[in-house]
Each structure stands twice: as structure tokens, then as C-alpha cells.
Amino acid sequence: MSETISPTFTFVKDGIFHFSRRIPQELRRHYTSPRIAYSLRTKSTRIAEARARRAADQLDEYWYHLRCQVTDLPGKHMLRLKGATLADDPEQQPAPSSSIKLSEAVSIYLQLKGRNRPVTFQRAAERACGYVIDACGDKDLQAYTKADANAFRDALIARGLAGSSMTRVIGTVRAVTNLAVSEQGHTLNNPFAGVYYDRTAGVANRTSVPADAITIVQAKCRGCDDDLRWLVTMVSDTGMRLAEAAGMTRDDIVRDKDGSLSAYIRPHAWRRLKTKGSERVVPLEGEARWAAQRILDQQTCSQYAFPRYNSADTTNMNTANASLNKCLKQHLPDGCTMHSFRHSMRDRLRAVECPADIVDQIGGWQTDEVGHGYGSGYPLEVIRKWMQAVA
Template identity: 60%
Template sequence: MLAHKNAPAHTFRKDGIFYFRRRVPTDLSQHYTSRQIAFSLRTRSAAAAATRATRAAQQLDEHWYHLRVKDRDIPGKHLLRMQQSAPLPSGVIQPAAIDGASVKLSEAVAIYLRLKGSNRPVTFRRAAERSCGYVIDICGDKDLLSYTKADATRFRDALIKRELAGSSITRIFGTIRSVINFAASETGVTLTNPFTGIYYDRQLGVKGRATLPSDVIKVVQHDCVKLDDDPRWLVALVSDTGLRLAEAAGLQLGDINVEAEIPHVVVREHPWRRLKTSTSAREVPLVGASLWAAKRLLAKVSDSSFAFPRYNRSGKTNANSASAALNKWLKPMVPERCTMHSFRHSMRDRLRAVECPADIVDQIGGWQTDGIGHGYGRGYPLTVLLKWMKAVEQRGI
């Protein structure tokens, strides 16, 4: 990020491209999830950047004026239609649609978060607010019944213009559909969701995570043993179990059992770390580097109930912190686009290489297996899971 002595107001330059940046006023900070607003002006021209930045600044000033007026204590304010951002009193039901009106999208987000957002991670709230915030920025904060297919396609075109990957567009549309459908159901509104069935290239700009070759995994595991500290124990634990990083980082010592006939780790939901899906709860045998890491954890961690205290200091498992630190350490050793999550992809390939049945692979990794029948029963015992994981270890894959 480079300073530019002749840069227009509210701009900075990075790699030759001008960006807009403006700090959110302190008295309006409650309306934002960040302390500043920044985005690309998509130009290398200082003159064009000045024009675009001035226009953006004027739009923000107008918007902030309306926010301040709305927040001001004015006569009759209690009669205004307010966003239901605060919890309603017990027993009060959100009113149904009256005379063809429903609720605005901003109100729909508040309903969605109030009823579905409790005990959900901060990312749940952020996804709903950001995704619907994009719609409001592009199409306006309309009554749900007022949005049209033309709004949805214009919104899609704006996301593509921002060069978002197809996978990101899919997530955004999925969140928007969920918010609208839920709020409509809660308020008794019947509508056809215009954000359903919008076409775009879902593979646009998508770069799949690469898997880690067996020789690279061995090098990483060797360095983990050599350094022998808690971040490396986390890497090693993930490397031969295929656990998600958050699953491993949020473990308690009591979730690790190396004294059992089959040493294993129990993946279960905790108040500080939710599981991604219902099938994520499972027991995974410990072999190879993962068994070594589990033994080191039980031998060395004595002042906490957490297996990895450094990532559990705030009441929530900080998997993002773990990911950033470990990916930085891994980067010189692994192929391009490989990350900590690549161990999980690699585990699936390693199990395929020994011809492990797909439903056993799914159980080891906590993946959802298609088909109603797979939801019955308790799944395969640890002895069966161990057989295939031992096959991977013995083959040196």
C-alpha cells in the first residue's frame, strides 16, 4: 500500500491502482462491522480516481446524514417503522403482512438473525449482513415483495463485475435466499423468491485446493517432530487424521484417548467450537504422526483442559489465527495453493489409493454420505476404520 503525494482525497494507491478509503465516523460505528470503508476505484488515472472518490464521498455523506437523523430522538419516532434489530419482548410475534406489504430486506435480516442467529458463530451474522448488504447497495432496501428477477440479474452482474469467484457468488445467493424465505415464512408472506434460479458460471475463477503429495507430507511431519512444539503438534495431528483445522484446534485433552485398545480422538461439539455438520461428530483412530502428536499433547499440556490453549483464550476457538500462522509456516514446504486444509483433501486421496470404500472414507472425514440408508445405524466400528488407516500408513502413502 503506497502513499502518493498527489493522490486525490480519500484515496491511496496499491500496485498502481487507486483505492477509496474513508474512516467510519465514531458516532455511526454501530452500523458497521469495520472501522473503515475501502474498495478499488478500478483505475490508474489520478483524474478518474478523484472524480470517483468525490462521488463516493458525497454518497457516504448523504447516507451518514440520514443515519444520524434516523438515530436522533425526534417527536413521534416510536411510531416509525423500525428495523427489528433488538430482540422483541417475550411473547411478541412479528406481525404478518398487511395490505400486500411485507418487510424490507434490512428488517428481514434482523428477523433472520434474531431467530436463527443465537449461539451461532460470528461468521453466520457476518454472512447474512454482508450478503444482504450487497443487495441493498445495488438494488436498494426494498419490501421483499418489490424485488424482481431484473433486480436479481442486475445483482448477479454486479458481483461478476467485481470479479468474484463462482463459489463466492453461490454462497452469497444462498444466504440471500435463506434470509428472504425465512422472513417471508415468519411474516406470513407468500412470494416467489426472485433470487432463485439465477444463472452464472459456478466454476468462474474457482481454483481448487491442491492435495499434498506423500513425500511432502513426510517432510512436513519430519519437521513437526524436529521442532516439537504445540503448533507443530496441531499440524501433525491434522496430517494423519484428516480433521478440519477448527475441529483439531478446539479439542479438549479429554477428547484424546491414547490408552484405549485403539487410540483415537473424539470429535464432538463444544460451546467454544461448533461442528460444521451433524456428520462431523465422530471418532477417528490415531496412527502415524497423529498418534505421536496426541502423545506429546497429553505429556506436555498440563495447565489447561484444552489441547491447544493458545487458540482457545477468548471463549471461542480461534481457527483463523491457527490457519494464518500454520499456513505461513507451511508455505515454503508445500506446492502452490496448498494449505492446512490440503491435508484433508490428501487424506481422501490416500484412502482412495488403498481402495477404501467411499462410505468409510466419509465416516473418517466426517463428510456427508448421500442416501437415506446412510443415516441409520451407528456407522463402522473403530476396528474397521483403523484397518484402512493402517493400510495408508503401511503403504507410506
């Protein structure tokens, strides 16, 4: 075989063969990327071909099992119900097993806690436990040791995860293992609890946008007067999360009886909300009111406030974030991004001595105090008073 021709499912980069295979469309929901690609760590065509073929065969087998999960079992109509079978012959009832692997624990966790949760919840659990399986193997939960937990931590560090990301991943693994063991009626001295790592490693400080920079940005947005600038302005004077603003419909912008405008932040099929407390009404004052009016003035058949970032399936947050940060880079101090406007809003509300629970309601921030869970929150006119003070 010629050394210039790459074997199937491979490509050459810097003289090293890499495996590459596109994930079938119907299985994309199980993955975080549309393609699997990694180094085969060889310059030999013969070795690369063998390794690529073996990897492809493993994927074919695994994808077959994934497809079987959503396909009716042949002869399913001929199966007897488990309860009827055991009633007819109790001796056939299998003894309860105390053994449960981590991959099975993920299924239990998602079955119990994954209902009515966004697809990101499932992906986070599968990804976190997948890291453990990559580092330590798919073991019985009782078989994992502190050495395994430390190896898992070291693997996360090697992946370049920041301390905050490691906290989320390790916390997810701990939750999965605790729930699965509890459901089996066992106890577990969880080795993934108390794992030490630097929680501040790689964590960048969140920076607020200074007041003078906000004024400059909003003036530039008025001058350009396009949908990109309306989105920036909407976020800058409301403190919304970018996804919340980008995923709004025109009907989410409501004109009240007195002519004032409000944004109803609510979940949509294409854009879920981060938390239950994120569903709220935000009065549109200052430049946010101008942006909302410009959106409503457009003659369009689209239901979306920002059509370029939305489809029936999703709000393309990555594209929105990248393009807006690029536009803002020359006008904002170093370290500031679109998300910095959210931090600025919190500081601006503090500056006018807005009560903390009103601040939380405006921003959709989670609060742990029990009393805040009672009632329906502050009336819209009270919230508007504080937003006018800020604007």
C-alpha cells in the same frame, strides 16, 4: 481550515480523502470488520468534511436503533399485551399487510432458522441481503425484478467474488425471500432463482499433498517438535479440518483401554463444528498419535490442546491458517495449503479401498443418502483398522 488537517473521521491516501470510523465494541457482532472505511472520492477538504459528517450522522442514527434492540423500552411495564388489546377492541386490529421488505425478511429468516445456529449463520444472511440492498435498495419482496437480480449479480462480480462464493450468497438470498414470502401466505416468482453467472470463475482447484511431501513435512515436524508442528502433524494424518484440530482440548484426546489414542471432535463454546455430521471420533494413528502424545506430555494448566490459538470466546482460525501455511510453503508443491491435507486423506483412504461411507465418517463429510442417517455409524475399532492401513 488548513488543507493539511483532515476533517473528523477522515484520512488521506494518495491525495484522496477516505472515511474511517471505528465500530463501537457492543455493536461489533453486527459487522464483519471492526472499522468502516471507504473512499469519499474527493480531494477537497470542504467536500470531504461534509460527506464524512453526513456518513457519521447516518451511522449514529443507525447505531442508536441497533442499541435500542437490546435495551428495554421505556415504560415497557405499562404496555398492554397485544392479545388483550385486540380482545378489548377488535376494531383496532390492523389489517394484515402483504408488504414485506427484504430487511424484514432477514429478521423473519433468522428468527425461524437462526436459533442454536452459529453467529456466522446470522452474518451470512445479513451480509448476503445487505449486498442486495446496496445494489438495488431495500424493496418490498414482490417489487424485485429480474433486472434487480441481474444488477445484484453484477455487483457481486464487481466485488471480485469467486463463483463458489456467489453461489452461497445468491442461495442465501433466495432462501431468505422464499421463507419470508411463504410465512406471509403468499407466492413469489423469485427473481433471484436461475440467475446466470460463471460458477467456475476465480475458483482454484483443490490440490492434494503428494505422499512424498507428506513424509517430508512430518519428518520436519518431528525435528522442530513444537506446538505448531504438532498441529500440522495432527491434521496431516487425520484429515481433520484445521479448526477442528486447533480448537480441541486436552480432554478431547482420549486414551482407550488398549493404550490407543482417539480424538473426539465435538463442539465447544469457542469453536463450533461446520455440520452436525462433523461430530465424530477419529482414531489417532501414525504421526497423529505422536503429536497427540506430545500434547498430553506437556505440563500446563491450560485446557486447550493448542493454547496459542484459543480463548474463551473463539478459536483464531485466521491466525492459525496464515502462520501454518507460511511454515509449509517451502515444503509443499504450489497450490497446496493446510486444507490440502484433508483432500490427501480422502485420496489415501481411496488408495486402500476404504468404503465410501467409512471415509465420510472419518472426515465428517456430509452424505445425502438416506440410509446413512440410520444407526450410530461404524464402531471405533473398524475406523481404526482403516486409519492404521493409511498410516
